[in-house]
Each structure stands twice: as C-alpha cells, then as structure tokens.
Amino acid sequence: MLKKALIVFKYAVLSLIALIQIYPFIWMLLFSLKDNNEIFSGNVMGFPREIHWENYSFALQDGNTMKYFLNSVIVCSASIVLSLLISLMVAYAVSRMRWKYGKQLLTFFLLGIMIPGQAIILPIYITIHMIKIYNTLFSLILVYTAICLPTSIFVLSAYMQNLPRELEESSALDGANIYRIFFGIIVPVIKPAIATVVIFSFLTVWNEFMFAYILIGDSNLMTITVGLFAMQGKYFTNWGPIGAALVIASFPTIAIYLAINKNIQKSLIIGAVKG
Amino acid sequence: MLSTPYEIQFGVKLIIMDKLLGSKKTIAIFVLPGVIFFTLMIFIPIIASVAFSFFEWDGIGKMQFIGFQNFRSLLQDNIDNYWISVKNTVIMALLTAGVQLPLAFILAVVLSEGIKGEGFFRTVYFTPVVVSSSVIGLLFLKIYNPDYGILNVILKHLGLESLTTAWLGNPKTALAALFFPIVWQYIGYHMLLLYAGIKSISPEIFESAKIDGAKLSTIVRKITLPMIAPMIEVCLTLGIIGSIKIFDLSIILTNNGEPLGATLVQAGLMYKQIFQYGMYGLGSATSILIIIQCLLVTVILQRIFKNTRI
Incomplete structure (x- = not known):
C-alpha cells in the first residue's frame, strides 16, 4: 500500500515538473493564435476561441x-x-x-x-x-x-x-x-x-x-x-x-x-x- | 645484411607513412587556417583586452596608461556599483549550486532507476535547453506581465491576489524574476549530465549494494555521489561560469540592471561601460575580472574535486 502511494507520489511530482518545464511553450503557442481582444477580455490561459493565423503572417512580414x-x-x-x-x-x-x-x-x-x-x-x-x-x-x-x-x-x-x-x-x-x-x-x-x-x-x-x-x-x-x-x-x-x-x-x-x-x-x- | 621481403615491405610502409603524415608542408596546410583564424579572432583579442584594461581610453582619443587604476576603481571605489553586480553573480551561483543542481540530481536519480516513461520525462525536462535565451527572455516577459501574464493570473485564480506584482518592475522581486528563468531553463541540462554519469556506473554495483540490504539514501551517499563526482564538477563549473557570464536575459528582461540597478550583472556592466559610457579601458578591466573569475572557479573546483577522482 505504502509502496503504491509512493509510486503515485513520484509520478505526480515528475508530472508536475514536466508541466512547469513545458507549459510556458504551450502557453506561447496558445497566445500566438489569439488576438488582443481575447487576451484582454480575460482568456489568458485557455484555448483560443477563434484561431488567428494572421498573427503568423504579420510576424513574418510586418x-x-x-x-x-x-x-x-x-x-x-x-x-x-x-x-x-x-x-x-x-x-x-x-x-x-x-x-x-x-x-x-x-x-x-x-x-x-x-x-x-x-x-x-x-x-x-x-x-x-x-x-x-x-x-x-x-x-x-x-x-x-x-x-x-x-x-x-x-x-x-x-x-x-x-x-x-x-x-x-x-x-x-x-x-x-x-x-x-x-x-x-x-x-x-x-x-x-x-x-x-x-x-x-x-x-x-x-x-x-x-x-x-x-x-x-x-x-x-x-x-x-x-x-x-x-x-x-x-x-x-x-x-x-x-x-x-x-x-x-x-x-x-x-x-x-x-x-x-x-x-x-x-x-x-x-x-x-x-x- | 639481407632483409626478408616482409621486412622490406614493412620498411617501405614506414617510409611512405612518414612521408605522408610527417610532411611539414602538409601539416602546415592542415593547421594554418585554424591557427590563423583562432589567433586573429580569439588569441589576439584576449591579449588586447588585457592591454586595454591598463589604459584610460574613450575609443577615439589618445590612450593613457594608468596601470591598475581601472581595477582599483572597480574593486576599491566600487565605481558604477561594481560590487552589486558581483553580489548578484554570487546569488546566481548559489542558486545554481544550492537549488538547481540538487533538484537536477534528484530528477536524475529517479529517472535513472528506469521508471516507466523515463524517456518522455527526460525529453520534456530537457526541452527548454535547446531554446534560445532570447526566446526564453521574451516569453518570460509575457509570463511576468502584470495584467495578462500567467503568473499573476494563476495567483489571482488561487485567491492570492495580494501576491501579484509587477515582477520585473518591483525592486524587491526583479532579481528573483531575472534568475528564475535561468534556473528553470538549465535544470534539464544538469539533469541530463548527472543522468549520463549515473548510467555510466555499472549496474552490478547497485545490485550488489541492494542485495546487501543498503538503503537508497546510503546507496546515493556511498555509491552514486562519489562515482559521479566528475560529472558534478562539470555541472558546477558550467553553472557557476554561466552565472558569471549572464548577459542576454539581463538585457531582455530587466533592461540591463533595472529597476534602480537592482539586477545589474557583470557582463551587463561591462556593456554599459564600453558601449554607453564610452569607457573602453574600464569596461575591459571589468571583462578581465570576468575571465579571472571564470578561470579561478575552474581551478578551484578542480582542486576541490581532485581527491574525489577514483
């Protein structure tokens, strides 16, 4: 029982650290597809409601x-x-x-x-x-x-x-x-x-x-x-x-x-x- | 004396190989491009930096020899707040040795035990290492954004609104906010190095220790740590030298030392002295102090770890 709990704990910690290491990049990907209105109106962390590909063409050209x-x-x-x-x-x-x-x-x-x-x-x-x-x-x-x-x-x-x-x-x-x-x-x-x-x-x-x-x-x-x-x-x-x-x-x-x-x-x- | 055909063939071979690999002309052709390049781009510039550090010079006017005055200004008179930049270096070095490395070591030990998903975790932990410091810096600029950055947003969600702040603008939090991404980014690097070290220990050693009933803590203390001491030395050297050399993130995150000089680092100071104040001599002295520290750290760590080598 104790051993099992220990294993669960180990995976929980490892996964938490994995999340900390990788989440900033996921967040970066998410906000790269949003427009300012969406971010400023409170959707900071979630998925974009509407995908704004034009951000990429703006970044590449302008x-x-x-x-x-x-x-x-x-x-x-x-x-x-x-x-x-x-x-x-x-x-x-x-x-x-x-x-x-x-x-x-x-x-x-x-x-x-x-x-x-x-x-x-x-x-x-x-x-x-x-x-x-x-x-x-x-x-x-x-x-x-x-x-x-x-x-x-x-x-x-x-x-x-x-x-x-x-x-x-x-x-x-x-x-x-x-x-x-x-x-x-x-x-x-x-x-x-x-x-x-x-x-x-x-x-x-x-x-x-x-x-x-x-x-x-x-x-x-x-x-x-x-x-x-x-x-x-x-x-x-x-x-x-x-x-x-x-x-x-x-x-x-x-x-x-x-x-x-x-x-x-x-x-x-x-x-x-x-x- | 007659030689056997075998000896003749052997002799011919020696002569041919000697001619081929010992020809001065060929050696010169192979070596010269590298030597010239390295001498012009690395060696002479180092000598020049050392020389500049003994002069007062604005880059345009006459150079005036002033001996060790630049070093005295920095070390004794604390000009341009030199010692604040050193203090910040020491803090970062302590973070590396006291937080980053222990965490990396724990991760390396856990992953090297061969748990399920080991490769996945290793890949994920290491990912930030391959991303440039400028992307990391700009990303954390967004993470720390007072209004829409995830740090403050998460704190608000957790009901910890009182903790939210302008992380990079607040003199109390700016240094921590500058150093956190560095600790975060390179944990995976140290983990990988230590992991490689642990994996190179023969598994039989661990097995026999386990059969003898040794506890995990004993195994780590008596086997793992001593056996990977050389790798720990590599990590410490890289981490501390990295702390001495910090530049990119300081420029990107805190505009080279803001707010109020709280986050000043040595390389940033050197940049200010040379490219903003036009004090080429003083800036060179700062850069020479940076090299001296890097060399000292390398040598001191070599000394410390000398006795641990098996």
Whole structure:
C-alpha cells in the first residue's frame, strides 16, 4: 500500500515538473493564435476561441521575422561549414600527423573553450569597425566560426585518435595522396563525431545573442535572437504576433530536438564534458 | 645484411607513412587556417583586452596608461556599483549550486532507476535547453506581465491576489524574476549530465549494494555521489561560469540592471561601460575580472574535486 502511494507520489511530482518545464511553450503557442481582444477580455490561459493565423503572417512580414530567420540560416550554415572544415583539418593534424607540437597546439586551441565571449568582444568590435565589416552578416560568420572551433577541434581529435592506424596505411600503399585519404577515408569514418559537432555548433550559433546584439545595428541584418528583441520593442502590446514570432524562432531547434533528441542529448553531454 | 621481403615491405610502409603524415608542408596546410583564424579572432583579442584594461581610453582619443587604476576603481571605489553586480553573480551561483543542481540530481536519480516513461520525462525536462535565451527572455516577459501574464493570473485564480506584482518592475522581486528563468531553463541540462554519469556506473554495483540490504539514501551517499563526482564538477563549473557570464536575459528582461540597478550583472556592466559610457579601458578591466573569475572557479573546483577522482 505504502509502496503504491509512493509510486503515485513520484509520478505526480515528475508530472508536475514536466508541466512547469513545458507549459510556458504551450502557453506561447496558445497566445500566438489569439488576438488582443481575447487576451484582454480575460482568456489568458485557455484555448483560443477563434484561431488567428494572421498573427503568423504579420510576424513574418510586418514583424520582419522572415528576414531574421533567413539571416540566421545564412549565418548558421556558413559558420558551421567553415568551422567544421577548419576543425576537421586541425583535428587531423594534431591527432594523426607525425610532428612534435601536436599536443601543444591542441592545448592552445583548448584555451578558447574556457574563455567567455566578454573577453574578446571589445577588440572584435573595434577590429570589425576598422576593417569596415560592421553591420554585415560576414562579421558574425567570422566570430561564430571562431567560437565554434575549440569545442569542435577537441571532440573531433578525441574521436580521430581512436581510429586504427591501418586505416590510412592500406590506401597510402595504394598510392593515394593525403587529401584523398583525409576526405575519402577519415571524414566518412568519423560521421558520428561530425554529427555531434554540427549539432553543438548549430545550437551555439542559432541561439547566440551577445555578439549579434553588439555587432549588428541594421534591422535588415539582424539574426533571429536579436531581431525578436527588436520586434518586441516595436510591437510589445501586440501579443499574438509576438507569440507567433517566438514560435517561429524556436521551431527549428525544438523540431530538430524532438526528431533526434538522443543525438542532441549526446552532443550536449560530450560538448559539456569536453568543454 | 639481407632483409626478408616482409621486412622490406614493412620498411617501405614506414617510409611512405612518414612521408605522408610527417610532411611539414602538409601539416602546415592542415593547421594554418585554424591557427590563423583562432589567433586573429580569439588569441589576439584576449591579449588586447588585457592591454586595454591598463589604459584610460574613450575609443577615439589618445590612450593613457594608468596601470591598475581601472581595477582599483572597480574593486576599491566600487565605481558604477561594481560590487552589486558581483553580489548578484554570487546569488546566481548559489542558486545554481544550492537549488538547481540538487533538484537536477534528484530528477536524475529517479529517472535513472528506469521508471516507466523515463524517456518522455527526460525529453520534456530537457526541452527548454535547446531554446534560445532570447526566446526564453521574451516569453518570460509575457509570463511576468502584470495584467495578462500567467503568473499573476494563476495567483489571482488561487485567491492570492495580494501576491501579484509587477515582477520585473518591483525592486524587491526583479532579481528573483531575472534568475528564475535561468534556473528553470538549465535544470534539464544538469539533469541530463548527472543522468549520463549515473548510467555510466555499472549496474552490478547497485545490485550488489541492494542485495546487501543498503538503503537508497546510503546507496546515493556511498555509491552514486562519489562515482559521479566528475560529472558534478562539470555541472558546477558550467553553472557557476554561466552565472558569471549572464548577459542576454539581463538585457531582455530587466533592461540591463533595472529597476534602480537592482539586477545589474557583470557582463551587463561591462556593456554599459564600453558601449554607453564610452569607457573602453574600464569596461575591459571589468571583462578581465570576468575571465579571472571564470578561470579561478575552474581551478578551484578542480582542486576541490581532485581527491574525489577514483
């Protein structure tokens, strides 16, 4: 009897916490479909009496969310590809090539994991003004690529270290050059590690706020995190469209998360432990 | 001396591999893009920040070397209310260590026992982690809305109208209102890390303890906690460093320190000094103090947890 009561209690608590963790998002979804009249007349928590899809088109066009979203997609894909390529190459050199300073180089890069963004923001800001790329997506791509490097290099090199030596040998004896070996053999073999790195970088870049807030002033070039904030400032009394914009902004991460949540959980564990 | 064909083949292999993986040119090609990028974008900026912190500079005029004066202004003269931002950091760090982590640990222990719906709960608890802090911030702006936010509405429904307030505007509640979303968002992250730690302990250890009649509390104290000490270290490091670095939510929720400077955080102060007051040197000193704290926390936690490593 006591045991049963305990189990019921356990589930009740777990469910209550689940509700606390998930309800704000459900509420967000609900008010994204309401108009102000409905909210102001007292239906704050319930289902919308009438579904207002136009909130979404308002958010996408008048609220500029479409533009912010595309900017984020561009910045994200460019910095992920760039940082992945660079870190794959560095990771290969430090983990498998034969030279003296591989370890030291890895330590040099790992310094970057411990350093908070605040430590570099002003020099970056000044430099970006100096080379006249303030207010460009390119400036963000450069910064995000750099931010993603340390963790990516660490995860990839840890993975590459454990590959058997014979992997390169057989094709080397067949006369393949280093680039064929690297792109044709090593890269395909470490796909799981690449997935981890891509997920980790994606979440870092898609959700980044500080650099985007400081390096972009032109509202046409804002990424989604800062763009939403700007939109909130402009339409803060307009509940529906803001809710819609929030739903649109969180949709990619939540959808990808629900689709491959095992992988994402694994990536974030690895990212945290290595970092 | 004659070599056997096998030895010749082995030697050839060594030479080929050495040429392939030891060529200075190839190594340079592989390493240089990363080294150049990292040096320009991370390494030199750090050095520059350190250098700036010893100067008085408004970003336009002449730089004047003033030694440690910026640090003295912050630490001794409490300029711009520096110590309030530190106090707020400490409060957030204590919340992480004292509330967030224990809760996450309890959840991790319960879920790792393999209850029904384990995967569902884990997925739900973790969901806020993948959402950006700016969405979280704007969402809580709505949750705290004095008239139509769910917090006040729920309180009214429960007959607790007297408790309702403008959460972010009231100096008494603003700091709690700023920190709650952070605790809320990352509980799932810590839970997942601790869960992964517990799952990596071999189940036989738990079984034999149970056979010996050990109570759950004993098992947790004698087996689980010591075995996942490294993971606890990771969580504490991430959580406390995260507290030192808080920026996004402070900008979004409390307009960087409002009301009346009650919610000022260090990164927010740095932003004000640099981008609002134009005090590049002073702001850099604040950022250097942020780095020093992050490094100190990492090192101190490593020391503390050194003895717990098996």
